[in-house]
Amino acid sequence: MNDTVLERPSDTSASDASCSVVTLTVAGQLCGVPVLGVRDVLADQTITRIPLAPPEIAGSLNLRGRIVTAIDLRRRLRLPPGEKGSARMSVVTEQGGELYALVVDQVSEVLSLPASRLERNPPTLPAAWAACSNGIVRLADRLLVLLDIGRLLDIPAIRG
Amino acid sequence: MDDLLAEFLTESNEAIGELDLALVALERNPQDRDTLALIFRLMHTIKGTCGFLGLPRLERVAHAAENVLGLLREGGMLATPAMVTLLLAALDRVKLIVAGLGATGTEPAGDDSGVIAALDAVARGEAPPADAAPVAPATASAPAAAAVEPAPVAPTPAAPRKGRARPKAAAPAAPAAPTAPEPTTPEPTAPEPPRPPAAPVAVAASAVPAAPAVAPGAETVAVEVAGGHTIRVGVEVLEQLMTLVSELVLSRNQLLQLARSQENPLLTAPLQRLSQITSDLQEGVMKTRMQPIGNAWNKLPRLVRDLARDLGKKIELVMHGAETELDRQVLELIRDPLTHMVRNSADHGLESPSERRAAGKSETGHITLNAFHEGGHIIVEIADDGRGLALDRIRAKAASRGIAGEAELAAMTDAQIQRFIFHPGFSTAAEVTAVSGRGVGMDVVKTNIEKIGGSIDLRSTHGAGTVFTIKIPLTLAIVSALIVAAGSERFAIPQTSVVELVRAGNGLNDAQAAGEDAGGERAGATAIEHIDGTPVLRLRERLLPLVDLKQILQLGTETGDGSGDVPTIVVAQVGSGTLGIIVDRVFDTEEIVVKPVAPILRQISMFSGNTILGDGSVIMILDPNGIARMVGIGTGEKSATAAAASGAAGSDERVAILLFQAGDGAPKAVPLAQIARLEDIPRERIELSAGRLVTQYRDRLMPLVAISGAAADGPTQPVLVLNHRGRSVGLMVDAILDVVSDRMQIELSGERSGLQGTAIIAGRATDVIDTGYWLDCAVPAGGEDGSDFNAATQFA
Numbered sequence A: 001m002n003d004t005v006l007e008r009p010s011d012t013s014a015s016d017a018s019c020s021v022v023t024l025t026v027a028g029q030l031c032g033v034p035v036l037g038v039r040d041v042l043a044d045q046t047i048t049r050i051p052l053a054p055p056e057i058a059g060s061l062n063l064r065g066r067i068v069t070a071i072d073l074r075r076r077l078r079l080p081p082g083e084k085g086s087a088r089m090s091v092v093t094e095q096g097g098e099l100y101a102l103v104v105d106q107v108s109e110v111l112s113l114p115a116s117r118l119e120r121n122p123p124t125l126p127a128a129w130a131a132c133s134n135g136i137v138r139l140a141d142r143l144l145v146l147l148d149i150g151r152l153l154d155i156p157a158i159r160g
Numbered sequence B: 001m002d003d004l005l006a007e008f009l010t011e012s013n014e015a016i017g018e019l020d021l022a023l024v025a026l027e028r029n030p031q032d033r034d035t036l037a038l039i040f041r042l043m044h045t046i047k048g049t050c051g052f053l054g055l056p057r058l059e060r061v062a063h064a065a066e067n068v069l070g071l072l073r074e075g076g077m078l079a080t081p082a083m084v085t086l087l088l089a090a091l092d093r094v095k096l097i098v099a100g101l102g103a104t105g106t107e108p109a110g111d112d113s114g115v116i117a118a119l120d121a122v123a124r125g126e127a128p129p130a131d132a133a134p135v136a137p138a139t140a141s142a143p144a145a146a147a148v149e150p151a152p153v154a155p156t157p158a159a160p161r162k163g164r165a166r167p168k169a170a171a172p173a174a175p176a177a178p179t180a181p182e183p184t185t186p187e188p189t190a191p192e193p194p195r196p197p198a199a200p201v202a203v204a205a206s207a208v209p210a211a212p213a214v215a216p217g218a219e220t221v222a223v224e225v226a227g228g229h230t231i232r233v234g235v236e237v238l239e240q241l242m243t244l245v246s247e248l249v250l251s252r253n254q255l256l257q258l259a260r261s262q263e264n265p266l267l268t269a270p271l272q273r274l275s276q277i278t279s280d281l282q283e284g285v286m287k288t289r290m291q292p293i294g295n296a297w298n299k300l301p302r303l304v305r306d307l308a309r310d311l312g313k314k315i316e317l318v319m320h321g322a323e324t325e326l327d328r329q330v331l332e333l334i335r336d337p338l339t340h341m342v343r344n345s346a347d348h349g350l351e352s353p354s355e356r357r358a359a360g361k362s363e364t365g366h367i368t369l370n371a372f373h374e375g376g377h378i379i380v381e382i383a384d385d386g387r388g389l390a391l392d393r394i395r396a397k398a399a400s401r402g403i404a405g406e407a408e409l410a411a412m413t414d415a416q417i418q419r420f421i422f423h424p425g426f427s428t429a430a431e432v433t434a435v436s437g438r439g440v441g442m443d444v445v446k447t448n449i450e451k452i453g454g455s456i457d458l459r460s461t462h463g464a465g466t467v468f469t470i471k472i473p474l475t476l477a478i479v480s481a482l483i484v485a486a487g488s489e490r491f492a493i494p495q496t497s498v499v500e501l502v503r504a505g506n507g508l509n510d511a512q513a514a515g516e517d518a519g520g521e522r523a524g525a526t527a528i529e530h531i532d533g534t535p536v537l538r539l540r541e542r543l544l545p546l547v548d549l550k551q552i553l554q555l556g557t558e559t560g561d562g563s564g565d566v567p568t569i570v571v572a573q574v575g576s577g578t579l580g581i582i583v584d585r586v587f588d589t590e591e592i593v594v595k596p597v598a599p600i601l602r603q604i605s606m607f608s609g610n611t612i613l614g615d616g617s618v619i620m621i622l623d624p625n626g627i628a629r630m631v632g633i634g635t636g637e638k639s640a641t642a643a644a645a646s647g648a649a650g651s652d653e654r655v656a657i658l659l660f661q662a663g664d665g666a667p668k669a670v671p672l673a674q675i676a677r678l679e680d681i682p683r684e685r686i687e688l689s690a691g692r693l694v695t696q697y698r699d700r701l702m703p704l705v706a707i708s709g710a711a712a713d714g715p716t717q718p719v720l721v722l723n724h725r726g727r728s729v730g731l732m733v734d735a736i737l738d739v740v741s742d743r744m745q746i747e748l749s750g751e752r753s754g755l756q757g758t759a760i761i762a763g764r765a766t767d768v769i770d771t772g773y774w775l776d777c778a779v780p781a782g783g784e785d786g787s788d789f790n791a792a793t794q795f796a
Helices: A149-153 B002-028 B033-053 B056-073 B081-104 B113-126 B129-147 B201-205 B207-213 B219-229 B235-262 B265-289 B300-311 B328-349 B353-358 B391-400 B406-411 B414-422 B442-451 B507-513 B624-631 B637-650 B771-778 B785-793
Strands: A004-007 A020-026 A029-034 A038-042 A057-063 A066-072 A089-095 A098-104 A106-112 A133-138 A143-147 B290-292 B314-320 B325-327 B364-374 B377-384 B455-461 B465-473 B478-486 B489-494 B498-503 B528-531 B534-539 B542-548 B568-574 B577-583 B585-593 B607-612 B618-622 B654-661 B668-671 B677-682 B686-689 B692-697 B700-706 B716-724 B727-732 B735-743 B746-749 B755-761 B764-769
Touching (some): A020 A089, A020 A143, A038 A057, A057 A098, A057 B618, A089 A149, A098 A149, A143 A149, B002 B033, B002 B081, B081 B113, B081 B300, B235 B585, B265 B290, B290 B328, B300 B314, B300 B328, B325 B328, B328 B377, B328 B442, B328 B465, B353 B364, B391 B414, B414 B442, B414 B455, B442 B455, B478 B568, B478 B577, B489 B585, B534 B577, B542 B568, B542 B624, B568 B585, B568 B624, B577 B624, B585 B607, B618 B624, B677 B692, B700 B771, B716 B735, B727 B771, B764 B771
Parallel strands (some): A029 A143, A066 A098, B314 B364, B668 B764, B700 B727
Antiparallel strands (some): A020 A106, A038 A089, A057 A066, A089 A098, B364 B377, B377 B465, B455 B465, B478 B585, B498 B568, B568 B577, B607 B618, B654 B668, B654 B735, B692 B700, B716 B727, B746 B755
16 A cells, blocks of 8 residues: 655665755755655555644555654645645654654655755745755755754644 | 662562552451461562662661561461551551652662561560560571572572562572572672563452462462463563554455455465454453453552541451453553542441441441443442432532522432532532542542543432442453544544434435425434524434534535435433534444544544554544533533523523622522622722732632622622632622512523523513623633633623
């Protein structure tokens, strides 16, 4: 059921892992999350909606018998919803013993990024992005937003 | 050292538990040599071990106690109740020190000379000094003597504690394992503690009946049997195992579902085998989590004994079904409620010996605990043969506290009245004793039991006693649940809270399609009716409140694949009432593994967990109690008051009504039963404290609230005093007019806060106030006094 498209290589050496990111696309924007924070990358999943949950919560899904709370990154970053029916992928991460899936449009590859290319957030970055971003990385042809998983999961308001 | 200490603590705690029971047993039967031998062995083990671990304070206490026990064992004297009390006091001291050890890793500082002196006095006073002297050194030297030959003991990994604690007379080489090698070779013991060798819980629990039966001679056999079959395993390991098995069960279910669609004959046989093994494995792992309920009872004999002494009563505690097993998690959760209830029975339930004699009963009161299985539940009965509940006192209390109106009380059955004792803050005890009577008991018990999906009820016969019946699920980990659909989503409702399912006919759909036309019900079909858009159901001559699951979960009006289905009503038990939950479709029941929801979802009170179904999909588990709270059907004080008030209001009977003036316009009314007292308070005695009006009333500060519009400025202020949770609240009015007896039929529902509505009383249109609202203004439940009060004072 859970097609694991990509799993973290277990022999990642510690030296270059510190600046390796898994790249993903949300509404056309290239983003990256630290590879060490990623447990799994999943293909399109059946996600159960959770009524009354905050809008950012896409629902929950079953990852090999564990229940994973899925967070829609488009909604988390205040972006317009994607096209209906388009396949989406997720990056699974763990925090405080709980699993969370970040639902994105596309997960691409693992990139090793030299720290010198990292720039601070421009002050004009939208608040939703600035709240989750650790900086911008200049790649040869485009820019990559380095996302902070902890802050992505820090969802404020919960409707009771 | 840490490992040694940890093991010592585990063993000592078990030994302390056993000692508690055994000492109480000894008091009843001072001649019982087996019990005495057991007590001596346990105390000796504690003492011997702490000598080697360097715990001098503990050792001195244990040593002094052992001296006395040594005398008893050798027949020098018989155990008197006073002596048992002293020994229990010494045991409590041991408990205290062990608890301190557990918390800090070192012996807490303290002075035990009192206890030790008392013990030594018994040892000296009761026995000839010439005998006492040799006894002490003899026992003290026992561990030392044993330490000479530690080799046979130390490497035995599974020798249970009882074995190691054999009396030195029977087996000189059997002190506690950690003690033995310490002087010469401390290292060999280090690897041992992770596999602690003592008997597991099951054995410890059965100590009540079994321990005294273990004669010293037969013990070797018993030890071998126990030693070969039990090991101690960490709880986390079992929990982990349980999680894995749960996942295995889910995978199996998925496989089975796949295989059914594939129809591959090659798969069928191995899959069936896998299925069978998985089921067996699940059962086996569940068994490891099961513990006899006796584990939750083992502190009770001591408790009852001490209570009996304190209260001057004769009480016998009878326990049946201590071997009945239930899940460890559930066991932990019912331990405190059970203790509380036994304490209640001893204090309130049972009479003093003289009262009992006068009533023609035997002087000794009985408290009987009985546990047994009944269809997926475990039933625990706590019965006493005491005085029973005093119905008239409960009635009076309920009326004075404004929980129910007098008319309503009169209409209630005895059973309903008795259930008032589960109401928050309800105590009929004439005086608060050290033991109980503070009124913070039974409602907490009830809440705790309901929290784990259980229920509690009672029946009481005046003069003959009271029986509390607790019904709790066997396990919380795997429960049977009803799978329902609302819209396109599926949800699970725990079977334990489902009372029945009712087909709703097509009333709902019709009513929605044709506006408020609820008249289109078909003959024979139970139809949902609406009151101002609120659905209700007539179910066997009762009106059942309904909630539409789709609506409260904000699933919109979409219909799932089950469109065209007749809605079904799941009648669920919430607290002591029922609630109908309208769902679109009911599938079937399934055994589900309850998993907690992610932390970010915990604030949604409607869900008690989530789970993975056989088809691999994740679904949420609904909590009917949470739903009830969300829609305002609760056990809260305010709603109860309001319900009581409206019950009185709707009734046809004449009730006493107080009429008063507050502001211009129509007089206002309140049922007299809700008012504790009428006062005229001199205006100068009304003070302003922290922004709120108060007055000194019966040596306490009573908050004052002005009823909307009231603005009297005479020399005295008329006040209606309400009692609320033992505190008084004053409602300031302009003038008290009259007390009339009339029907209170509320004709117009009030839209203004603080008013229940308008009724015709004594021929005039009269506003009936909602005392619950004003109580909340003065004593806000949430503690946010300031804001609520400010809102209230605006009316003044």
